Amino acid sequence: MFTIIPLKNGLDNVEGFYSQGINAGLKKEDNDLAFIRSDTLCDISAVFTTNRFQAAPIKHFQKYPKEFKTDFILINSKNANAMTGEKGIEDIEEILNAIEIKTTNPLMSSTGVIGYRLPKDKIIQACKKFNFDTKDSDSTAKAILTTDTFKKEICFQVKLSDDKSFYIAAICKGAGMINPAMATMLCFIVTDANIPKNDMDTLLKEAVDNSFNTISVDGDTSTNDTVMLLANKKSKIYDKEAFKEALKLLTKELSLQILKDGEGSNKVVAFEVKNAKTKEDAKKAATALSNSLLVKTALFGEDPNWGRIASTIGASLVEASEDTLVISYDNVTVYDRGVNKMDEEVEKKASKVMQKDSFKIVCDLNKGDSSYTAYGCDLSYEYVKINADYRT
Amino acid sequence: MFTIIPLKNGLDNVEGFYSQGINAGLKKEDNDLAFIRSDTLCDISAVFTTNRFQAAPIKHFQKYPKEFKTDFILINSKNANAMTGEKGIEDIEEILNAIEIKTTNPLMSSTGVIGYRLPKDKIIQACKKFNFDTKDSDSTAKAILTTDTFKKEICFQVKLSDDKSFYIAAICKGAGMINPAMATMLCFIVTDANIPKNDMDTLLKEAVDNSFNTISVDGDTSTNDTVMLLANKKSKIYDKEAFKEALKLLTKELSLQILKDGEGSNKVVAFEVKNAKTKEDAKKAATALSNSLLVKTALFGEDPNWGRIASTIGASLVEASEDTLVISYDNVTVYDRGVNKMDEEVEKKASKVMQKDSFKIVCDLNKGDSSYTAYGCDLSYEYVKINADYRT
Numbered sequence: 001m002f003t004i005i006p007l008k009n010g011l012d013n014v015e016g017f018y019s020q021g022i023n024a025g026l027k028k029e030d031n032d033l034a035f036i037r038s039d040t041l042c043d044i045s046a047v048f049t050t051n052r053f054q055a056a057p058i059k060h061f062q063k064y065p066k067e068f069k070t071d072f073i074l075i076n077s078k079n080a081n082a083m084t085g086e087k088g089i090e091d092i093e094e095i096l097n098a099i100e101i102k103t104t105n106p107l108m109s110s111t112g113v114i115g116y117r118l119p120k121d122k123i124i125q126a127c128k129k130f131n132f133d134t135k136d137s138d139s140t141a142k143a144i145l146t147t148d149t150f151k152k153e154i155c156f157q158v159k160l161s162d163d164k165s166f167y168i169a170a171i172c173k174g175a176g177m178i179n180p181a182m183a184t185m186l187c188f189i190v191t192d193a194n195i196p197k198n199d200m201d202t203l204l205k206e207a208v209d210n211s212f213n214t215i216s217v218d219g220d221t222s223t224n225d226t227v228m229l230l231a232n233k234k235s236k237i238y239d240k241e242a243f244k245e246a247l248k249l250l251t252k253e254l255s256l257q258i259l260k261d262g263e264g265s266n267k268v269v270a271f272e273v274k275n276a277k278t279k280e281d282a283k284k285a286a287t288a289l290s291n292s293l294l295v296k297t298a299l300f301g302e303d304p305n306w307g308r309i310a311s312t313i314g315a316s317l318v319e320a321s322e323d324t325l326v327i328s329y330d331n332v333t334v335y336d337r338g339v340n341k342m343d344e345e346v347e348k349k350a351s352k353v354m355q356k357d358s359f360k361i362v363c364d365l366n367k368g369d370s371s372y373t374a375y376g377c378d379l380s381y382e383y384v385k386i387n388a389d390y391r392t
Numbered sequence: 393m394f395t396i397i398p399l400k401n402g403l404d405n406v407e408g409f410y411s412q413g414i415n416a417g418l419k420k421e422d423n424d425l426a427f428i429r430s431d432t433l434c435d436i437s438a439v440f441t442t443n444r445f446q447a448a449p450i451k452h453f454q455k456y457p458k459e460f461k462t463d464f465i466l467i468n469s470k471n472a473n474a475m476t477g478e479k480g481i482e483d484i485e486e487i488l489n490a491i492e493i494k495t496t497n498p499l500m501s502s503t504g505v506i507g508y509r510l511p512k513d514k515i516i517q518a519c520k521k522f523n524f525d526t527k528d529s530d531s532t533a534k535a536i537l538t539t540d541t542f543k544k545e546i547c548f549q550v551k552l553s554d555d556k557s558f559y560i561a562a563i564c565k566g567a568g569m570i571n572p573a574m575a576t577m578l579c580f581i582v583t584d585a586n587i588p589k590n591d592m593d594t595l596l597k598e599a600v601d602n603s604f605n606t607i608s609v610d611g612d613t614s615t616n617d618t619v620m621l622l623a624n625k626k627s628k629i630y631d632k633e634a635f636k637e638a639l640k641l642l643t644k645e646l647s648l649q650i651l652k653d654g655e656g657s658n659k660v661v662a663f664e665v666k667n668a669k670t671k672e673d674a675k676k677a678a679t680a681l682s683n684s685l686l687v688k689t690a691l692f693g694e695d696p697n698w699g700r701i702a703s704t705i706g707a708s709l710v711e712a713s714e715d716t717l718v719i720s721y722d723n724v725t726v727y728d729r730g731v732n733k734m735d736e737e738v739e740k741k742a743s744k745v746m747q748k749d750s751f752k753i754v755c756d757l758n759k760g761d762s763s764y765t766a767y768g769c770d771l772s773y774e775y776v777k778i779n780a781d782y783r784t
Contacts, residue, residue, distance in 0.1 A: 053706035053714055083702050085714055085730040114699025115732045223703050293685070297776050307506025310475050311615050314445035322445055322477055338477040340507050384689050384771060 002242035003159040004249060007167075010137035010153035014167045016040060016232045017190045020134040021143025024126030026078035026112075026119060031143035033126050034075045036188055041069035041104060042230040045200040047208045049225035056081040056088030057108045058226065063089075064105055067197065072096075072103035073188065073228070075144050076123065077173070078112040082223035091118045098124045101132045111146055111173060111186050111224050141171040144186055148173050152257045158193070158239075158246045166193035166235040168246050174258030184222035185212060185258060189229045189250070194238040203244050204229045211251035215259045215290075215375045227251075256375065265377035267299055268358040272373045273313075276365045281318035282372035285363065288316035290376030299378035304350035306334045306342070313363055324366035329353040337366070394634035395551040396641060399559075402529035402545035406559045408432060408624045409582045412526040413535025416518030418470035418504075418511065423535035425518050426467045428580055433461035433496060434622040437592040439600045441617035448473040448480030449500045450618065455481075456497055459589065464488075464495035465580065465620070467536050468515060469565070470504040474615035483510045490516045493524045503538055503565060503578050503616050533563040536578055540565050544649045550585070550631075550638045558585035558627040560638050566650030576614035577604060577650060581621045581642070586630040595636050596621045603643035607651050607682075607767045619643075648767065657769035659691055660750040664765045665705075668757045673710035674764035677755065680708035682768030691770035696742035698726045698734070705755055716758035721745040729758075 011019050021034035048058050064070075074096065081088045095118070096106040110118070141151040155169035172187040195203075208227055229247075259268045271289040276282035289295055292312045298305045306327045313320055327335040332349045334342050342350070353359050403411050413426035440450050456462075466488065473480045487510070488498040502510070533543035547561035564579040587595075600619055621639075651660045663681040668674035681687055684704045690697045698719045705712055719727040724741045726734050734742070745751050 050709070051703060051706040052709060052712050053702055080699070083699060083714055083727065083732070113697070114703055115727065115734070117732075223699075223706060300776060305505070307472070307475060307615075310445055311443060311506055314443040314615060317442065317444060320444050322475055335475065335507065340475070340509075342507070379685075379776060384692060384776060 002239060002245070004246050005157040005159065007155040007157055010141060010155050010171055011036065011169045011190055012135040012137045013155045013157070014169050014190050014192050016192065016234050018133055018135055019140040020130055020136045021139035021141070022126060022129055024076070025122050026076060030145075031139055032077045033123060034140040034143035035130055035132070036073045036075070036140065036190065036230070037101075037132055038071045038190070038230060038232050040232050040234070041071050042232045043197045043200060044068070044070050045197070045204045045229045047205060047227045049222060051223045051225075053083055053223050055110060055224040056084050056092055057110050058224070060089050060092045061107055068105050070105040070107055070230070072099070072106040073109060074099070074106065074127070075109045075186065075188070076112075076118070077110075077144050077146050079110060079116055079118055080112045080114045080224050081110040081118050082114040084115070084117055087117060091120050095120055095123050095127075099127055109186055109226055109228075111144065111184065114223060137169070137171065144171065144173045146173060148261050150261055152254055152261070154250055154253060156246045156250060158242050160237060160239050160242060164237050166237045167191060168193065168243070168250060170250055170254060172254045172258065174261060185225050185227075187212070187227040187254060189227070189247070191229070191231050192233065192235040193231060193243055194233045194236050195231050195243055199240060199243070200229055200231060203247055207247045207251040210248065211255040212258075214373065215255045259375050259377050262377040266357070266380060267378045269299055269376050269378070270358075270360040270373050271376060272360055272362045272371065274362060274364045274371045275368055276370045276372070277319040277368035279370045279372065281365070281367075282370040283374070285313050285316045285318045285320070285365070286372045286374035288312050289361065289363070290374040293379060296376065296379035299354070300380050302351060302354040304329055304334060304342070304347060304354055309361060309363065310335065313365075318365070319367045320365050326364040326366065328362045330359050394631060394637070396638050397549040397551065399547040399549055402533060402547050402563055403428065403561045403582055404527040404529045405547045405549070406561050406582050407584050408626050410525055410527055411532040412522055412528045413531035413533070414518060414521055416468070417514050418468060422537075423531055424469045425515060426532040426535035427522055427524070428465045428467070428532065428582065428622075429493075429524055430463045430582070430622060430624050432624050432626070433463050434624045435589045435592060436460070436462050437589070437596045437621045439597060439619045441614060443615045443617070445475055445615050447502060447616040448476050448484055449502050450616070452481050452484045453499055460497045462497040462499055462622070464491070464498040465501060466491070466498065466519070467501045467578065467580070468504075468510070469536050469538050471502060471508055471510055472504045472506045472616050473502040473510050474506040476507070476509055479509060483512050487512060487515050487519075491519055501578055501618055501620075503536065503576065506615060529561070529563065536563065536565045538565065540653050542653055544646055544653070546642055546645055548638045548642060550634050552629060552631050552634060556629050558629045559583065560585065560635070560642060562642055562646060564646045564650065566653060577617050577619075579604070579619040579646060581619070581639070583621070583623050584625065584627040585623060585635055586625045586628050587623050587635055591632060591635070592621055592623060595639055599639045599643040602640065603647040604650075606765065607647045651767055651769050654769040658749070658772060659770045661691055661768050661770070662750075662752040662765050663768060664752055664754045664763065666754060666756045666763045667760055668762045668764070669711040669760035671762040671764065673757070673759075674762040675766070677705050677708045677710045677712070677757070678764045678766035680704050681753065681755070682766040685771060688768065688771035691746070692772050694743060694746040696721055696726060696734070696739060696746055701753060701755065702727065710757070711759045712757050718756040718758065720754045722751050
């Protein structure tokens with residue numbers, strides 16, 4: 001038995017971790033540079049983007065030996081340090097060497113515009129302003145944002161008994177380029193649980209697959225996507241099931257926050273494909289729905305145009321037929337095995353569902369017993385506006 | 393040797409073909425119902441959507457024997473007659489049976505909203521208004537449009553010598569849901585060339601692959617996509633190379649018109665991927681570019697943000713590396729094997745290219761010798777607006 005208790009103030013709750021965000025002049029006023037530091041060495045697990053052009057910080061990470069420990073991460077927003085070649089990695093080394101506190105195997109993580117070298121001197125100068133003994137999760141969470149409109153920060157106390165508990169906390173950024181492949185997101189998770197390195201690796205991968213990898217904002221995949229888990233083991237407490245559940249909840253909650261904050265997005269929609277012939281079919285169809293421009297614009301228009309749902313399922317080339325397909329908005333069935341149920345009353349009900357901030361579109365294929373849920377958002381004018389002039 | 397001469401008035405130039413478009417009350421005022429008729433039986437070749445939920449008119453077509461001849465097509469817009477099951481096919485049969493002129497193996501073709509039965513009585517009543525001996529390509533081309541903003545109509549006279557020529561003409565509709573898989577488009581091609589049925593099949597498939605299958609408006613694939621070629625052989629003239637070239641030109645021109653008229657689109661952009669390791673890689677990368685929301689919004693913003701081009705190539709998982717990739721806008725190189733070339737002057741030149749109505753984005757992978765060009769358009773506010781309330 002265990003209890004999961006949500007707490008405010010994110011990373012600040014976890015003993016031995018310090019963090020702070022400041023403005024280094026990459027953005028005009030907002031925070032754009034942060035550190036996360038541990039006063040002892042941590043085990044680390046990481047999941048990175050599958051993009052062929054991994055950004056310099058990811059390549060820098062991979063230069064360390066396989067099972068290294070670390071105590072320091074520097075993070076900047078506004079510049080992705082991607083497509084910058086060997087120079088991009090040298091810049092990271094130079095910046096990390098200039099940090100005025102002893103670090104072991106320090107890391108860097110970046111997000112922002114692709115193709116430009118980091119403003120090295122600006123960053124080195126700004127690092128002098130850090131107070132490395134500060135606990136300031138709030139400023140840290142804000143410093144890693146790009147087009148996000150709110151900070152994403154979370155902490156759980158996991159109680160195994162009255163006197164036994166550990167903490168797990170995270171900050172994260174998302175917004176555009178979110179795709180079932182973890183795009184344009186950074187997520188830093190810290191814990192004092194006494195978790196073995198093996199469990200860190202397998203549980204993190206599993207949690208990412210079931211959270212960040214199920215969401216889509218625009219179907220694009222970035223060069224910088226990173227999820228890191230740092231464990232300092234200070235609590236000396238651990239229970240695998242409890243940690244697994246807490247990590248699952250934490251990543252799921254963050255992924256829904258990312259989606260809610262998708263560029264110009266107003267709605268979070270769960271696309272549940274049921275009774276597919278295979279697991280692959282279920283995933284393929286659900287992902288096609290969450291990525292379809294025509295479905296996304298219909299969501300924005302709050303138009304229960306189920307023909308687009310059907311057409312997208314058909315175009316995904318999964319095993320499906322008109323005679324077995326059932327489509328519902330929450331529990332309002334609009335198409336039932338060959339019959340359009342959309343009379344005036346049903347249309348009114350379906351439209352009402354679509355006016356909600358979050359709802360479910362269920363496609364029952366009736367071809368087998370596999371299911372998959374992908375999460376998506378609507379496509380608004382605002383998305384086009386944000387992305388038409390992102391660099392400026 | 394042969395000469396290809398473009399002519400006005402589309403289908404009207406081809407001997408033995410008659411056509412007319414009228415308003416049947418499916419749309420408020422605009423034409424929404426048309427016929428194309430031949431005074432003798434024609435061979436027919438067709439390419440249909442790969443969508444699993446093929447619309448009723450496609451299923452109706454497939455009920456005829458494999459090598460049937462026809463002399464009549466009825467076409468409506470506004471209602472796709474898709475996801476309507478057996479009833480949808482019965483509706484077509486009832487409508488075609490009521491046509492007040494003798495037809496052999498008559499066909500129907502539909503485009504519009506998915507999921508609703510055709511307004512049978514309205515259509516049957518309206519058919520009585522047709523003059524079946526009219527040549528009126530203009531009204532016909534207009535009747536098949538949905539969200540298109542201009543009619544698409546073309547005719548070539550193909551001259552083999554001073555006294556030997558044949559004609560090939562077409563009308564077509566496109567707009568949204570255009571994807572490398574021929575989406576939401578209808579195209580009707582008629583010819584008096586004395587072309588053998590075998591050549592019709594192979595040349596049509598080849599032409600569609602190199603035209604409609606290379607363009608993308610929004611990556612969606614519809615239930616109704618249809619390209620038909622009707623040959624009445626009346627000219628008794630034929631030359632395979634000449635026909636092939638004319639058909640290629642005609643389909644290419646129509647596919648670019650579709651793209652130009654993509655919903656809310658302002659630009660036609662060619663994405664040329666060069667020197668890919670394999671043909672599949674070239675096609676995969678080029679298609680990923682033409683479908684990427686982030687690339688499409690950058691086109692709309694006229695922002696030479698080449699990082700998004702690179703990121704999309706990387707995310708497509710083709711064989712590629714930072715050290716060999718070269719990215720250019722027309723002949724302005726912005727990234728060259730590891731080096732960002734975007735100084736102030738280059739940025740000015742690249743921005744100027746992007747302000748054009750049509751230009752080329754070239755990605756040289758330097759990994760092999762395969763190339764592919766996909767065609768795409770920008771994503772504007774207008775696209776979102778059109779698709780947020782398409783049904784109304």
